[in-house]
Amino acid sequence: MAVDVEKADTGLGSPGDEPLLKIRDLSVTLKGNRILRGVDLQVRKGNIHALIGPNGAGKTTLIRSITGAIPHRGLIRFFFRGNGRIGYVPQLLEFDRSMPITVFDFFYIMLKRTPIFLGGKRRMREKINRILAATGCEHLMERRIGDLSGGELRRVLLAQALEPKPELLLLDEPASNIDEVGARRFEKMLVELKKRQGLTILMVSHYMQSVLYVADRVTAINGRVIYEGDAQELTLSDLLKTIAT
Amino acid sequence: MEYIYGLIRNLAETGWLPSIFEHTFMIRGLLASLIIGPLLGGIGTVVVTRKLSFFTQTIGNGAMSGVAIGLLMGEPVDATYGGLYGFCLLVALVMTYVKNRSRLANDTVIGVVLAQIFGLGIILMIFVTSQFNIHQVEGILFGSLITLTDLDLITLGVASLLVWILFSWNFNKVMLGGFNAILARSRGLSPVLLEYVFVCLLTLVVVASLKLIGALLVLVLVVVPAAAAQTVVGNLRGFVWLSMVFSTFSTTVGLLLSGLLPVPSGAVIALVSALVFYLALLLRPLLNRVRFRQP
Numbered sequence: 001m002a003v004d005v006e007k008a009d010t011g012l013g014s015p016g017d018e019p020l021l022k023i024r025d026l027s028v029t030l031k032g033n034r035i036l037r038g039v040d041l042q043v044r045k046g047n048i049h050a051l052i053g054p055n056g057a058g059k060t061t062l063i064r065s066i067t068g069a070i071p072h073r074g075l076i077r078f079f080f081r082g083n084g085r086i087g088y089v090p091q092l093l094e095f096d097r098s099m100p101i102t103v104f105d106f107f108y109i110m111l112k113r114t115p116i117f118l119g120g121k122r123r124m125r126e127k128i129n130r131i132l133a134a135t136g137c138e139h140l141m142e143r144r145i146g147d148l149s150g151g152e153l154r155r156v157l158l159a160q161a162l163e164p165k166p167e168l169l170l171l172d173e174p175a176s177n178i179d180e181v182g183a184r185r186f187e188k189m190l191v192e193l194k195k196r197q198g199l200t201i202l203m204v205s206h207y208m209q210s211v212l213y214v215a216d217r218v219t220a221i222n223g224r225v226i227y228e229g230d231a232q233e234l235t236l237s238d239l240l241k242t243i244a245t
Numbered sequence: 246m247e248y249i250y251g252l253i254r255n256l257a258e259t260g261w262l263p264s265i266f267e268h269t270f271m272i273r274g275l276l277a278s279l280i281i282g283p284l285l286g287g288i289g290t291v292v293v294t295r296k297l298s299f300f301t302q303t304i305g306n307g308a309m310s311g312v313a314i315g316l317l318m319g320e321p322v323d324a325t326y327g328g329l330y331g332f333c334l335l336v337a338l339v340m341t342y343v344k345n346r347s348r349l350a351n352d353t354v355i356g357v358v359l360a361q362i363f364g365l366g367i368i369l370m371i372f373v374t375s376q377f378n379i380h381q382v383e384g385i386l387f388g389s390l391i392t393l394t395d396l397d398l399i400t401l402g403v404a405s406l407l408v409w410i411l412f413s414w415n416f417n418k419v420m421l422g423g424f425n426a427i428l429a430r431s432r433g434l435s436p437v438l439l440e441y442v443f444v445c446l447l448t449l450v451v452v453a454s455l456k457l458i459g460a461l462l463v464l465v466l467v468v469v470p471a472a473a474a475q476t477v478v479g480n481l482r483g484f485v486w487l488s489m490v491f492s493t494f495s496t497t498v499g500l501l502l503s504g505l506l507p508v509p510s511g512a513v514i515a516l517v518s519a520l521v522f523y524l525a526l527l528l529r530p531l532l533n534r535v536r537f538r539q540p
Binding site for chain 2: 087088094099101102104105108114115118157161
């Protein structure tokens with residue numbers, strides 16, 4: 001029996017037609033293994049575009065190709081009109097949890113040239129407070145990054161990806177390592193960000209309900225594109241069948 | 246330089262400083278400590294967070310070969326700067342290159358390089374010591390205030406100033422690159438390039454401090470004060486400042502004690518540094534209550 005899922009009110013009518021990102025015939029081979037071949041993808045401006053697929057399908061590889069972190073063949077073309085910035089929230093942030101670095105320090109070293117041991121001005125505190133407020137984590141400013149929970153860290157990383165405001169936001173498994181309540185809160189935040197700031201988001205996700213709730217368009221890949229369509233026209237069982245093929 | 250020596254000598258004679266500082270070699274040591282102490286502490290914060298302790302030790306061990314190469318090139322016995330800086334820089338760059346290119350674990354790569362340069366250093370030292378004064382070379386290994394010259398101090402000052410400027414300018418980016426390379430790259434940084442820049446600065450500092458601390462113990466002042474600071478503070482600003490304070494304290498107190506005892510300065514500085522670390526560990530619960538606040 002097909003199960004329908006609540007769709008978020010994303011604040012826009014039908015998805016926009018103007019592309020922000022076009023990928024043509026993308027292929028990636030890493031250490032002799034072909035991860036992606038002939039991938040075509042188009043992300044429209046102002047959309048939340050979900051990328052789904054089984055483990056090992058190449059979703060993270062695709063995201064990292066877009067950021068330029070790994071070599072690829074094919075065309076990746078951006079249609080930016082502003083600062084051309086890509087915000088990125090990785091799936092896993094590997095770091096030394098014993099590092100004496102607070103959330104404030106983390107943003108300071110990202111945003112300022114003045115070395116932190118010579119700076120630390122009040123104005124930066126106000127600015128960082130505003131940045132953290134975008135994802136509701138101002139209260140985490142003095143906390144050590146290594147002490148944050150999975151959900152807290154994900155919100156902090158989202159805040160860093162949004163500063164300065166990107167033209168394209170890439171999220172790799174934003175709900176992984178977060179509990180159900182935290183994941184729902186995160187989804188609502190994404191929808192709000194899109195409504196308020198008109199963000200374009202390309203999001204990798206394993207959670208079908210999450211995809212159906214927030215996404216405008218869905219692309220399923222497994223080394224290559226196996227499905228693409230409007231999320232509004234899909235049901236949960238449609239998506240699950242797609243992944244199973 | 247004589248003006249500065251005269252000033253410090255006066256302070257020692259009038260009791261403001263210990264009387265041991267009436268001697269020129271101790272004054273040079275004090276000046277060297279005050280110049281290099283804070284810098285080693287600052288650089289040490291990056292070494293510790295990026296887990297470059299073994300890497301640093303290998304650079305120091307390259308000094309033996311560097312001195313021998315400098316002597317073979319005809320450099321003066323007490324000023325083998327070309328050989329020292331050149332060879333140690335080469336070692337640092339080769340290790341970084343191999344580390345980024347191979348699939349081996351970092352400490353494996355460093356161990357391989359360490360074995361090579363140690364073997365080379367021993368062979369070269371045996372070859373050159375038949376022709377030169379061994380005590381000058383011992384000073385490189387163990388640190389010796391006696392061998393510290395005015396030229397060493399000037400070189401130390403110039404190198405330190407250069408490193409301070411470049412280190413400060415790149416500190417935030419180097420820290421972010423060390424925190425997570427993928428995130429740093431997404432913010433437009435080049436973590437690999439930053440790594441090369443940092444190892445060059447680290448090499449300059451290590452080589453500059455060899456005569457004070459010695460190649461075998463230079464690791465101590467780079468790592469231990471930063472490690473002590475890390476046990477106490479939980480933010481970057483406090484971490485850097487406390488590391489600089491611990492490092493400067495260890496070098497100056499260690500220097501003073503080595504002047505009173507017939508032992509190499511590096512060894513005493515190492516022991517003072519270790520004492521600071523264990524004290525920080527023991528006093529951590531108390532010191533944590535005196536938080537290093539952000540302004």
